[in-house]
Amino acid sequence: MIIKDQNTLTALLVGSTHYVEMAPGKEAAIYYRTADEAFMALPDGTRRTGQWRLTDTGYHVDWIDGPSAGWQIDIEPGRIGYLDAGGIERGHVSRIVPGDAALLAG
8 A cells, every 4th residue: 555645654754764675685774854854875885865745646855966756655564665656666664763773864
């Protein structure tokens, strides 16, 4: 079930670090500090800061010196997936930790 309710998305994202397995052994960390600011570390060590906003179908992130993209959160029993704007799963959540667990905000 794709989460489109903005209150649910806000509760799921803001103030938490999502660890997203993008491939076996390759995990990104994304910290949604506020309702419009996010930080990310990719498996290759690249770190990004960006602005995000809720949309009618999910949310959109604009990374500074990086890509901009729409995303959706798909929740199924035992799995939370990160879907791109085309509906293709690009990773799944391995864990969600309150706060800046990966120390991404500096």
